Amino acid sequence: MRVVLCAAMGTMLAAGGMQAQEGAKSAPAQPGPVTQAAATTDASYKIGPQDVLRVDVWKETEISRSVPVRPDGKISLPLLNDVQAAGLTAMELANTITEGLKKFINNPQVTVSVAEINSRRVYVTGEVTRPGAYPLLPNMTALQALTSAGGFTQFSNPKKIYVLRNENGKQVKHPFNYKLVLDGKQDDIPLQPGDTIVVP
Numbered sequence: 001m002r003v004v005l006c007a008a009m010g011t012m013l014a015a016g017g018m019q020a021q022e023g024a025k026s027a028p029a030q031p032g033p034v035t036q037a038a039a040t041t042d043a044s045y046k047i048g049p050q051d052v053l054r055v056d057v058w059k060e061t062e063i064s065r066s067v068p069v070r071p072d073g074k075i076s077l078p079l080l081n082d083v084q085a086a087g088l089t090a091m092e093l094a095n096t097i098t099e100g101l102k103k104f105i106n107n108p109q110v111t112v113s114v115a116e117i118n119s120r121r122v123y124v125t126g127e128v129t130r131p132g133a134y135p136l137l138p139n140m141t142a143l144q145a146l147t148s149a150g151g152f153t154q155f156s157n158p159k160k161i162y163v164l165r166n167e168n169g170k171q172v173k174h175p176f177n178y179k180l181v182l183d184g185k186q187d188d189i190p191l192q193p194g195d196t197i198v199v200p
Helices: 002-026 090-101 142-148 178-182
Strands: 052-057 065-068 074-077 081-084 110-116 121-126 132-135 161-167 170-176 196-199
Touching: 052 074, 052 090, 065 074, 081 090, 090 110, 121 142, 142 161, 142 178, 142 196
Parallel strands: 121 196
Antiparallel strands: 052 065, 052 110, 074 081, 121 132, 161 170, 161 196
């Protein structure tokens, strides 16, 4: 009797495990736009607005902190107030902060790292499956960004796509015909930070 009960319970547990596995398989994770890019270890990376930086000053916990880069390209730190960050590498900014802190601290040792890259983004909007903001990867093109956005909806007009870009303070439209690009009859468009791809 015990053998029969144990066998029955074993069968039920195995069935329950299979159902759980099937349930997990039937509900795959849905990919979506990346809204926050990871940190970078690229020493040549130029800091931009909306990036988040980690500033560490050795033995100075009150000064060490994570700070966002404001739209004007500056960060705020105790003792130094506003410090220009945009356009500098992490090492260059660390040197700038070090020089500024020498007036207040003996031999300051400063380390700056980029915790979040938010300035290097492109945007895909309109008739695509997953509109949103995407990290601008090295050598990324309009075609690659559209692929990241999951392709077009049934209402889209791939022949009338355009890339909006700020050039010398003015917004400029760059036409992008998806089918011509695929056929090799039009060049793909290399993207720049802040570009917006519009799919009508």
